[in-house]
Amino acid sequence: MYVNTKDILEKASKEFYAVPAFNINNLEFLIAILEGAVEKNAPVIIETSEGAIKYAGNGDPIRGAKFFVNLVKGYADTLNIPVALHLDHGKNLEYIAAAIKAGYSSVMIDASHEPFEENLKITKEVVKWAHAAGVSVEAELGQLAGIEDNVSAEENVLVDPQQAKIFVEETGVDFLAPAIGTSHGAFKFKGEAKLDFERLEKVKKLTNIPLVLHGASSVPAKYVELAEKYGADLGGAKGVPAEEIKKCVKLGINKVNTDTDLRIAFLAGLRKNLTENVKEFDPRKYFKEGMQFVKDVVMDRLEFLGASGKA
Numbered sequence: 001m002y003v004n005t006k007d008i009l010e011k012a013s014k015e016f017y018a019v020p021a022f023n024i025n026n027l028e029f030l031i032a033i034l035e036g037a038v039e040k041n042a043p044v045i046i047e048t049s050e051g052a053i054k055y056a057g058n059g060d061p062i063r064g065a066k067f068f069v070n071l072v073k074g075y076a077d078t079l080n081i082p083v084a085l086h087l088d089h090g091k092n093l094e095y096i097a098a099a100i101k102a103g104y105s106s107v108m109i110d111a112s113h114e115p116f117e118e119n120l121k122i123t124k125e126v127v128k129w130a131h132a133a134g135v136s137v138e139a140e141l142g143q144l145a146g147i148e149d150n151v152s153a154e155e156n157v158l159v160d161p162q163q164a165k166i167f168v169e170e171t172g173v174d175f176l177a178p179a180i181g182t183s184h185g186a187f188k189f190k191g192e193a194k195l196d197f198e199r200l201e202k203v204k205k206l207t208n209i210p211l212v213l214h215g216a217s218s219v220p221a222k223y224v225e226l227a228e229k230y231g232a233d234l235g236g237a238k239g240v241p242a243e244e245i246k247k248c249v250k251l252g253i254n255k256v257n258t259d260t261d262l263r264i265a266f267l268a269g270l271r272k273n274l275t276e277n278v279k280e281f282d283p284r285k286y287f288k289e290g291m292q293f294v295k296d297v298v299m300d301r302l303e304f305l306g307a308s309g310k311a
């Protein structure tokens, strides 16, 4: 069933488990994710970036947002697990408005590259809008290094826990993404992963709302190697070890954004299948193996985040 993200996350926050938010850009990833969640009898959050909405709407945000709401709601309403649809990294108010109007469960307003007061002002505005339409809101404090589509931050700017307390009280935001050392993409750390657990613990205590971990892909070697065996070049790919993510969940992370892991799993399956079936030209056949690998990654993540059986 199609639900509000806040309902999924409030339950997770109370019971100290986390729900993955998986990014999609097409039908194949959606099917793989939802079938994996059904098999694990787990809640799941589907999220689309502004880039995904642009892609699906061929440049038109209203068309793209409506496309995803109908696709996800249509599929979710035939299932017995809670499914929410979230706008990830909303920065462009045209896209945020399109998502709210189309019927997204929740939207992220990411103004974390702005000065604190500006981020607070913009977020307050979006919360008013979204709440009037029954839509919940995520915001971000601090910055993740790496590319975020139309904004790239040079290095990490970690969240200030005292600022987080003020921010949550002033904005009424429903869930918060505190930057604690992760970054987006497949090349996350020069050396070892270093997440600031003490900082996370402080933010949870001071805000007491569901928290979001961005840049949470683990980049499993198994799929990197398989993709490279069939011609990909992902040299140096490095993610957040699952054990580190589990520690974050214990400290109060409840939504775990995962995109890169699904991209690499699908790539491995697609390259493998195309290489091994040179006569095949039916996409319903040659996409299957990549979809299966995505489903496997989804089920594994639902398991280790503690979301399995929580539908």
Ligand SMILES: O=C(COP(=O)(O)O)N(O)CCCCOP(=O)(O)O
Pocket: 023, 049, 050, 051, 052, 088, 089, 148, 149, 183, 184, 185, 186, 213, 214, 215, 216, 217, 218, 257, 258, 259, 260, 261
């Ligand atoms: O925090 C995350 C996931 O990070 P990950 O890279 O660790 O999976 N996300 O918010 C997903 C970011 C998706 C970016 O998508 P576009 O390329 O369409 O802009």
Ligand SMILES: [Ca+2]
Pocket: 110, 111, 112, 113, 140, 142, 143, 144, 148
């Ligand atoms: Ca940001």
Ligand code: NA
Pocket: 047, 086, 087, 088, 089, 108, 138, 257
């Ligand atoms: Na998000």
Ligand SMILES: [Zn+2]
Pocket: 089, 184, 214, 215, 257
């Ligand atoms: Zn992110």
